[in-house]
Amino acid sequence: MNKTLKYFYLLFTLVILGSCTTEKDTSTYFGGKIINPKTNYVLLYNQDDLVDSLFLDKNDKFIGEYRNLHQGLYTFRHGDEHQYVYIEPKDSILIRLNTWDFDETLVFSGLGANKNNILIDWFLEGEKENKNAELNQMFKLDADLFKLKMDSLLSLRAEKIKAFVAKNENLSKEYLDVLDVLVNFPVYIRFEEYPKYYKRYHRLKHFPKTNDDFYSYRKKININNDTLKYIGSFSNYIAYRLYNNVYSLGISRDSSAFTAAMLKTIDQNLTDEDLRNTFLYEMLVRDFLNKSTCSLNKDNFYTYFKLSTNIEDKKQVQRIINDVRFVHGGKKLPNFKITDYLNTQRSIKKVAKNKNTIVYFWNPKYNSKHYLIKRMNYLSRKFPELNLVLVKIAKTETDYVKGIDIKQQYYLEPSSKANEFLSSKLPRTLLINKKGKVVNGYANFNSYRIEKQIKKLQKN
DSSP states (O other), rough: OOHHHHHHHHHHHHHHHOOOOTTTTOOOOEEEEEOOOOOSEEEEEEEEEEEEEEEOOOSSSEEESSSSSSOOEEEEEEETEEEEEEEOOOEEEEEEEEEGGGGHHHEEEETTTTHHHHHHHHHHHHHHHHHHHHGGGGGSHHHHHHHHHHHHHHHHHHHHHHHHHSSHHHHHHHHHHHHHHHHHHHHHHHHHHHHHHHHHTTOOOOOOOGGGGGGGGGGGOOOOTTTSSTHHHHHHHHHHHHHHHHTTTTTOSSTTTTTHHHHHHHHHHOHHHHHHHHHHHHHHHHHHHHSSSEEEEHHHHHHHHHOOHHHHHHHHHHHHHHHHHHSTTTBOOOOEEETTTSEEEEHHHHTTTTSSSEEEETTTTTHHHHHHHHHHHHHHHHHHEEEEEEEEESSSOOOOOOOOOOGEEEEEEEEGGGGGGGGTTOOOEEOTTTBBEEEEEETTSSSSSSHHHHHHEEEE
């Protein structure tokens, strides 16, 4: 059977499976159509493990057939975007989406579609609620009234889920746990955010006190459930809850004691080893980057090395430490080569000569092109006299970012000495003054702080 006939045979099979299944058929199918594709393939993941690479045909369709695929929440990726799909054995799930509006146009069909369509509906609902001004204004309310409003939201959601379950029999506990996260955890996150925003709205010196009943929902949440840790709402909830634990101790985010307290509360509350290691690493690195400075708190790094059991994460943290020491604020900018997209190597000292300069080293693994375009163009408009230099860490000559002036874009050859202080491969920002001195060796390109630093740089 040729490939074309085989493809249409599988599609026909999917249509049949969408209406009925037979005991003989044990295959599971996942396929669909991508409108305005960004690449010629779709990747299917189970947690961090790649399950399959599904290539698009000439009609931008794809299909995968699987034997013995276990039940669970999977992730499919296309271009810079990704989304969840819950798959059970014998499902025959087709997706259809337009990359111009990835999540909003995503529709599931076939056997197993109902349980996925409600997941994407609630995912989108959570996105809308984050931008809901009226809902966000509720953080101004006193604790009892805020809780009353949030409990009302939870009651409405419970009724909707009850109606869905009544119409869809034999839903597994594992699936219902996933549904619960997407439906209710955005509200739980608001509970955890409440003290911080209430304090900010009312310009208080201390966080408001709440009674024990305020967090009553916590009793039914197992934050160490390792089957849910790959869902954004679940991991975000854990992060906000841990932050709230530290805030409740009266420790400000800007305090030098904050990171130490966070590492301690992570160690005390997360018993799942992988989850604990992940949060220890992300908290340490995120806090370092957010401070937008190249100074290192040795005690915090020592505490991290003592608590984490992940060897690879520890190696990465050590690389960050080494990178900071190599290029530090107050030192002269070391010379290194960057290559433009005409394949011409140029000296960074000549590119930055007599100019206040920001050099942003970016990595496709951590930066989306969409965000880069938005951020670079914003800074270019706000600071037109600033010399903005975008350097791609991973070498791909033809892969420049369309939407950003190509004259601002470079990449690193493996032989460039810049790789010596980019061993972690994490994005890094250097602020350099007109005299060629590094003013900040690890500024945060994404932070509001960088605008203040740029203004200060331009005054000198």
